[in-house]
Amino acid sequence: MFRKAWLKKFWHSILFCVAVIFIADMNVNVDAAANRTVPIEFRVATPDAKTVDGARVIVVEQGGKVLASGVTDKSGIWIASIPIEQDLRFQDIREMGTVTAIAAANGYNEQVVFEVPVVQDGVQPIILNPVQPNKRNEPTVALGNLHRHDVMQFINRYAKALGLQKQSPIPGEKGYAPWNADSNRQSQPQR
Amino acid sequence: MKTFVKISTITFVLAFACISIQSPQRADAQIHTVYNTSMPSVIRVAIRPFNNPFGPIEYVQTVGFREYCEDVLPNEWMPSWNTESLRAGAIAIKMFAWYHTLHPVTTEGWTYDVDNTTNFQEYKYKSGRPRTDRVVRETWNLVYAPPSGEIRPLNYRAGFPHSPNWQFVGADLMAQWGSEYWSRIARLTYPQVLRLYYPGHTLRGI
Numbered sequence: 562m563f564r565k566a567w568l569k570k571f572w573h574s575i576l577f578c579v580a581v582i583f584i585a586d587m588n589v590n591v592d593a594a595a596n597r598t599v600p601i602e603f604r605v606a607t608p609d610a611k612t613v614d615g616a617r618v619i620v621v622e623q624g625g626k627v628l629a630s631g632v633t634d635k636s637g638i639w640i641a642s643i644p645i646e647q648d649l650r651f652q653d654i655r656e657m658g659t660v661t662a663i664a665a666a667n668g669y670n671e672q673v674v675f676e677v678p679v680v681q682d683g684v685q686p687i688i689l690n691p692v693q694p695n696k697r698n699e700p701t702v703a704l705g706n707l708h709r710h711d712v713m714q715f716i717n718r719y720a721k722a723l724g725l726q727k728q729s730p731i732p733g734e735k736g737y738a739p740w741n742a743d744s745n746r747q748s749q750p751q752r
Numbered sequence: 753m754k755t756f757v758k759i760s761t762i763t764f765v766l767a768f769a770c771i772s773i774q775s776p777q778r779a780d781a782q783i784h785t786v787y788n789t790s791m792p793s794v795i796r797v798a799i800r801p802f803n804n805p806f807g808p809i810e811y812v813q814t815v816g817f818r819e820y821c822e823d824v825l826p827n828e829w830m831p832s833w834n835t836e837s838l839r840a841g842a843i844a845i846k847m848f849a850w851y852h853t854l855h856p857v858t859t860e861g862w863t864y865d866v867d868n869t870t871n872f873q874e875y876k877y878k879s880g881r882p883r884t885d886r887v888v889r890e891t892w893n894l895v896y897a898p899p900s901g902e903i904r905p906l907n908y909r910a911g912f913p914h915s916p917n918w919q920f921v922g923a924d925l926m927a928q929w930g931s932e933y934w935s936r937i938a939r940l941t942y943p944q945v946l947r948l949y950y951p952g953h954t955l956r957g958i
Binding site: 604606608609610637681682684686688703704706708709710713714717734735736737 | 799802810811813815826827828830831832870874876877878879880881882883909910911912913917919920923925927928929
């Protein structure tokens with residue numbers, strides 16, 4: 562009798578665990594499905610305004626994995642479908658992820674573009690410099706096409722979080738001023 | 753009496769000569785208007801690294817004037833903003849750039865009309881979006897100028913997010929966030945938004 566009850570409890574526990582794992586897995590799938598995929602247009606060109614066709618673009622996610630890779634067409638364009646993994650630094654500002662892009666093409670030095678914004682209808686220009694004989698021809702580094710307004714709101718978010726004060730208004734700037742260094746709160750390092 | 757006539761004559765001749773000499777100078781200082789000046793076909797853009805206003809000039813890029821405006825609008829105004837706000841932005845960007853093609857500068861050994869930073873307007877080559885490109889095309893034959901037709905730089909600032917930006921109203925300085933607020937919340941059209949920030953100007957076709 563005692564053994565039967567124990568067995569019943571045991572099976573119930575097993576069933577409960579299976580159910581928990583199943584539901585947790587479902588939640589993960591739901592979260593993954595919630596990551597909207599958006600097209601990001603990579604436009605590869607040279608400093609003298611020539612488009613580069615046949616350039617390889619590699620998109621790397623925050624965790625280091627390759628998300629997508631492709632080659633530009635005759636217009637120097639490659640469109641990648643990238644899921645928006647919300648970049649938590651911009652969480653309260655707008656739906657936006659960030660990735661890294663690497664571009665390489667025959668006759669050009671490579672370029673790495675950090676912080677490429679993954680947003681609806683995103684466009685990321687990449688400028689490749691031609692190989693020059695007797696020069697070092699090392700890769701160049703650029704910053705993604707982050708919008709000025711996003712950058713300003715990003716700064717505002719963290720300045721407010723730390724209780725920073727605005728500097729005195731700049732004459733002629735209608736109340737706009739950069740943030741000051743002084744904080745009215747004790748800064749707490751975040752983990 | 754004779755001396756008086758002599759002095760008067762000399763004074764008159766000298767005054768006439770001065771007026772005559774000054775006349776060509778006046779012609780040189782003629783105001784550029786939308787009536788006597790055609791829109792430029794190209795613009796010289798000094799490229800500073802990372803669009804940093806304090807960075808050194810790397811090179812000067814000559815680009816088509818409309819292409820330039822198309823590659824400025826999505827960087828100055830948010831491409832997702834209300835269409836009326838974008839239209840107001842497209843006209844301000846064009847007038848600002850047009851003015852500067854008429855007033856080029858030489859610094860660091862380079863001669864250019866504008867640079868790619870907020871020293872002038874933020875320009876990123878090949879960054880135009882279909883939506884913002886369309887807005888630039890739609891407003892291309894429109895100019896916004898005072899009654900004299902003078903080509904003036906319609907200046908602007910970011911302003912404050914999600915607010916009407918009252919401090920910019922009537923100040924001859926458009927707030928970008930204000931243009932979005934007034935067009936989205938108050939449903940103003942782009943001529944109304946422009947009138948709000950740049951009083952005494954008229955929208956006209958060319």
